[in-house]
Amino acid sequence: MAEVKIAAEITASVWQIQAKPGDQLAEGDTVMLLESMKMEIPVAAPRAGRIAAVLVAEGDQVEEGQAVALLEA
Amino acid sequence: MPDTIPTPVTDWQPELDELRRREAMAREMGGPDKVRRQHDGGRLTVRERMDKLADPGSFHEIGAIAGRAAYDGAGELERLTPSNCVFGRATLDARPVVLVGDDFTVRGGSADATIREKPLMAERMANEFRLPIVRIIEGSGGGGSVKTIETTGRANLPGGVGGTGLFNYTTLNLSAVPVVGLGLGSVAGLGAARLASTHYSVMTKETAAMFVAGPPVVARLGQNLDKKALGGWEIQTRSGAVDHAVDSEEEAFECARRFLSYLPSSVHGLPPDLPCDDDPGRREDSLFSIVPRDRRRVYQMRRIIEAVVDRGSFFEQGRMFGRSLITGFARFGGRAVALMASDPYFYGGSWTADTCQKAVRFLDMAETFHLPVVYLVDCPGFMIGLEAERAATIRHGVRAMAAMNQTTVPWCSIIIRNAFGVAGAAHQPAGRLSLRYAWLSARWGSLPLEGGIEAAYRAEIEAAPDPAQKLREIEDRLNQLRSPFRTAETFWVEEIIDPRETRRLLCDFAQLAAPLRMPQPGRLQMRP
Known part of the structure; x- marks a missing residue:
């Protein structure tokens, strides 16, 4: 089991968190939606695994490259 | 009596043997230990790279026996350490190109073993014969090392008298021929410049890193970073200094071929057309x-x-x-x-x-x-x-x-x-x-309605008994006007x-x- 950081690819605000710790995700499943330039931008699981932690809350500002969740894969 | 004296049978076999002996010495590169270290590091030698990149058997080397020779007291050649710049012509998918590569097994690719006219001639050949050039870069790419001051006995003024030829061609060639850079190991200084000054650059993920100066130099700034943390693929592809990263050298060669397949050999030609079996009218x-x-x-x-x-x-x-x-x-x-x-x-x-x-x-x-x-x-x-x-x-x-x-x-x-x-x-x-x-x-506009309305209709919104309601009214009104069909009606x-x-x-x-x-x-x- 490796712990994989799921990073925001853009600077944005956290709009809607869709996965919670313990959820099993397939590769490409949406973890959360960020909002940038009035668009909802999905953050997808880079591979299949279980969400170990969500590191941000709705409304938070995140930077490009910032880890927003941890995945056990 | 014959009326002519027969010419004695003679040939140039000794000289040919000497040529082949020197060529064989050059193919040894930096010697078996250095070659093993290169392979142990997961990297091919420059000659293996040329062979894998070029169409089979097409590499024609230039200046193979240039290097540093050592002679015994009788003037007999004892050994030849080749220049760490290997270059020549080859074909890629049957189109002629110039290939130039650094040999990291000879003094880590540094300048004191390069013979600077070799990389210069490679660039010049690409320019004057109107051929794409692929630079295979590892080490300082012919740049100096600190030791160079001892071998030359003087400090190097970068670009000193007569020393700007390479920089001239790294600029000129961008407007003349396709230039591809492959960073296949640690690439620093002039090597980094030669990799970045290209139309398309690729590095390997596990075995390459690129930086202006490597970790020991950067440590003097108080930044203790290893090669990958300083200039690995994730840094350099996100910074835009390198275009693409791949898992293997073979993939890098394939990328170079693919890139060149879309381009003419020089600005004097047109991009090649290929036969197409995909229906141009295909509806998706x-x-x-x-x-x-x-x-x-x-x-x-x-x-x-x-x-x-x-x-x-x-x-x-x-x-x-x-x-x-x-x-x-x-x-x-x-x-x-x-x-x-x-x-x-x-x-x-x-x-x-x-x-x-x-x-x-x-x-x-x-x-x-x-x-x-x-x-x-x-x-x-x-x-x-x-x-x-x-x-x-x-x-x-x-x-x-x-x-x-x-x-x-x-x-x-x-x-x-x-x-x-x-x-x-x-x-x-x-x-x-x-x-x-x-x-x-x-859909289009001078600026998006959202946010734009508040700015443009501020007075009207503020004067309304219910500003939020007023905002919605204006938005609805404007939304009806922003249909692209209305724009097409006016041929905008x-x-x-x-x-x-x-x-x-x-x-x-x-x-x-x-x-x-x-x-x-x-x-x-x-x-x-």
Whole structure:
């Protein structure tokens, strides 16, 4: 089991968190939606695994490259 | 008595033997220990690289026996340490090119073992014989090491008397022939400059790192970083200094071949056309529903690209940098084009300062090599906010617009969804006729209504008994006017199309553009 950081690819605000710790995700499943330039931008699981932690809350500002969740894969 | 004296039988066998002996010594490179270390590090030697990159048996080496010789007291050659620059001509997919590579097994690729005229002649040959050049770079790429001061007995003035030849060609060749750089190990200093000063650069993920100065030098600044943390692929592809990263050297060679397949051998030729068995009239039903009606939702632009180009012909460049704009090469009906497309997953497709830099370099390359441009547009504007202002987005933005306006190659834009603001205007070159089509999902404006209404109707909203209600009323009123059909009524946009017609229209464009391409040096002097 490796712990994989799921990073925001853009600077944005956290709009809607869709996965919670313990959820099993397939590769490409949406973890959360960020909002940038009035668009909802999905953050997808880079591979299949279980969400170990969500590191941000709705409304938070995140930077490009910032880890927003941890995945056990 | 014969009336002529027979000529004694003689030949040049001893000299030929000597030549072969020296060539064999050169093929030893830095010796078995150094070659083993190269292999143990997961890296090929420069000669293995040349053989794998070139068409089989096509590499013709120049200056193979140049190096440093040691003689015994009788003047007999004891050993020859070859120059660590290996170069020659070869064919790639049957097209002639120049290959030049650093031999890391000889003094770590550093200058004191290079013989500087070798890399210089490689660049000059590419320039004067109008051939693409592929630089295989490892080490300081012929740059000096600190030790050089002891071998030369004097400090090196960079670019001292007669010493600017290589820099001259690293600039000149960008406007003359395709230049590819492959970083296949630690690349520093002049090596980094030679890798970055290219039209297309690739590095390996596990075995390569690139930096101006490596970890020991950077440690003097108090930054204790290993090679990958300082200049590994994740740093350099996201910074835009290197275009692409791959898992193996063989993949890097394949990328070089693929890149060159879209380009002419020099600015004096045209991009090669290939036979195409993909129906130019193919309608892609998926395109009819790919853009969501909900304007806040994004979609996968790469699926649109793959659906419209000749099957499998899209080759992306610089995916990790300036990511709101996808750039690459593709074919329509077998004809190569430079393709740009917005990626709404990154800032909704807004142009950041990085995106603008990416557009400038890509459009300069399209112009240099006579590639028609296809642009799939979904741009809500330049990036906004404090971070964007600090990055001088507007100056980079107008620079990208200038690069677009300075192109002379044929141009076709497809407006997929958004075209807003100044960046929205930057969807085709100003002052000349381009082809333009808008999808049914297209929408545009000077600025988006959201936020724009509050600014433009401030007095009216503030004076209303219920400002929020007033805002909604104005928004509804304006929304009714922003149908693209109203724009088409006034011929402010030429054509609105069924998205399924896109491939047919782009193949039609490529055909119309073909005779307009001019095989000649452009006015543009390209910069890296």
